[in-house]
Amino acid sequence: MDHSLLYVMAxxxxxxxxxxxxxGYRHTRSAKDYMIAGGNVHPFLMAMAYGSTFISTSAIVGFGGAAGVYGMSLLWLTLCNILVGVFIAFMVFGVRTRKMAHSLGVHSFPEFLGARFESPFIRRFSAVVISLAMPLYAAAVMIGGARYMEQALTMNYHTALLIFAIIVVTYVFFGGLRGVIYNDALQSTIMFFGMATLLILTYTQLGGLSVAHEKLHNMADLVPAALVEQGHRGWASMPEFGSEIWWFVISTLVLGVGIGVLAQPQLAVRYMTVSSSKEIYRAMGVGGVFILFMTGTAFTVGALSNVYFYETSSQLALAATAAGGGTPNVDRIIPLLITESMPPWVMVLFLLSLLAAAMSTLSGQFHLIATSLAYDLMSSTKRRDGKTLLWARIGTIMAFVITLLLALQLPTSIIAIATALFFGLCASAFLPMYTAALYWPKVTRVGAASSMVVATLTYLFIVLFIHEKEAAIFGVSQKLFGVTSIASAPWTYIDPLVTTLPISAIVLVVVSLLTQETDSSIKAESTKAQA
Incomplete structure (x- = not known):
């Protein structure tokens, strides 16, 4: 890498x-400014902030690396991201969320749920789920950026982690969501040009679009036998229907992230930052194009990396990451491809793109953890603005420490798994309740709370004791029962979301229907007491 160019650009x-x-700091003078950027953000800034918060190094490095193993099948996630994560998210959830949030006068996702159901328990429980689970996702994002810095700059991995975290925590600490959104606009622009350059140069090096894809298709007979047994049919084809890899790609990566995005607390807050529903509609097109280009490029280049590494070293992408006696690491495929195949100025541009992707997402994550800890868990009707702002900034420091410690402990090849795990948990715990809050007047607070608690506990049980990929990482089942998973196939590789989301929805409906009278009497007593 041209270090002089790097230093200037950095x-x-x-x-x-x-x-x-x-x-952002200059314009942050109240809790409303810190939490939702004053509620008057321009739609272009909102769209870019939404997109850059959604698409991070976990998508570029982690899921791009996963495409290097599982191939073009991950492009179904791109389609799902656009249809569900942008169009349905904005039109079905965004407009009503903004309207209801402004009507309730709320500033955070847990506060929104708590106010809608008039339930402090729902607010605090959702804040606890976010505070405990979000650091895992944030750590995955941090690892993605640090892995590229480690590869490109021959930098110590732990040093790279620390640099990422300190830069992000600084401007979130002072600037709140205004500082986050201002930086997101800059960072998403850098990401867009960086990924465009990567896509064009990758196809150029491999002989053009049609030639590159033909080469990838012709490599099907090179798939390792172990992956063939699990259903892999080549990097240009879908896995065998119903196979272990098919379930992992579809249920964990595509559905877990594609549906989970609807209930992402840090993204739901973005709807609250604009002044009208019209602004959300105006932002939708920008967000769709951005998501298409970011994920489409990452997954395409990830799959095509096998062509490059096989032509230059007679190795597949994953095997190339273990060159020199190392351990194969999915999270190193994209960084290794960039450092070995691209000219120095592209390495610098992509480094800045990854910095931008990591920082834009981490900033939103740190901001959400901070507000969940300091604003929702420690909420008080008498404490507003000044003290809330102070505690939110203290919460940012707590988020920084927790995330950094977790990032230092996570194993290799963890980015895509950790990201899908968080998205799946949010979908299971929040999506039925969130949807009902917007569209079903008969939902009760008991039904909503029951759905959230049952889904959370069920999801965690499956992760710790049944779903093999996560159960092996946490090791709880191994310590208690002496086996990685207490279940048998196919449940060991069917994502927890497939089970817990329907359970969450059923519990919500059944309990709500059974507690109609109870909920009505509670609301009547509450109204009488307030009067």
């Missing part, structure tokens, strides 16, 4: 980041 980039964080 200084310019960090200078712009500091300046935009300062602008």
């Amino acid at each position: 200084v310019l980039y960090l200078g712009a980041t500091v300046y935009l964080g300062y602008l």
Whole structure:
């Protein structure tokens, strides 16, 4: 890498980041400014902030690396991201969320749920789920950026983690959501140009679009025998229907993330930052194009990396990451491809793109953890603005420490798994309740709370004791029962979301229908007491 160019670009980039964080600080004078950026953000900024918060290094490095193993089948996630994560999210959830949030006068996702159901328990329980689970996702994002810095700059991995975290925590601490959104606009622009360059140069090096895809298709007979047994049929084809890999790609990666995005707390807050529903409709097109280009590029280049590595080293992408006696690591496929195949200026541009992707997502995550800890868990009707702002900033430091410690402990090849796990948990715990809050007047607070608690506990049980990929990482089942999973196939590789989301929805409906009279009497007593 051309280090002189890197230093110049890094200084310019960090200078712009500091300046935009300062602008956010200057305009952050109240809890509303810190939580939802004053509620008057321009739709373009909102769309770019939504997209850059959604698409992070976990998508580019983690899921791009997964495409290097499982192939073009991950492009179904791109389709799902656009249809569900942008169009349905904005039109079905975004408009009503903004309207209801402004009517209730709320500033965070847990506060929104708590106010809608008039339930402090729902607010605090959802804040606990976010505070405990979000650091896992944030750690995955941090690892993605640090892995590229480690590869490109021959930097110590732990040093790279620390650099990422300190930069992000600084401007979130001072600038709140205004600082986050201002920086997201800059970072998403850098990400877009970085990924465009990567896509064009990858196809150029491999002989053009049709030639590159033909080469990938012709490599089907090179798939390792172990992957063939699990249903792999080549990097240009879908896995065998119903096979272990098919279930992992479809249920964990595509559905877990594609549906889970609807109930992402850090994204739901973005709807609250604009002043009208019209602004959300205006933002939708920008968000769709951005998501298409980011994920489509990452998954395509990830799959095509097998062509490059086989032509240059007679190795497949995953095997190339273990060159020199190392351990194969899915999370190193994209960083290794960039450092070995791209000219120095592209390495610098992509480094900044990954910095931007990681920082934009981490900033939203740190902000959400901070507000969940300091605003929702420690909420008080008498404590507003000044003290809330102070505690939110203290919460940011707590989020930083928790995430950094977790990132240091997670194993290799963890980014895509950790991301899908968080998305799946949010979908199971929040999506039925969130949907009912917007569209079903008969939902009761008992039904909503029961759905959230049952789904959360069921999801965690499956993760710890049944679903093999996560159960092996956490090791609880192994310690208690001496086996990685207490279940048998196919449940060991069917994602927890497939089971817990229907359970969550059924519990919500059944309990709500059984508690109609109870909920009505509680509301009547509450109204009488307030009067």
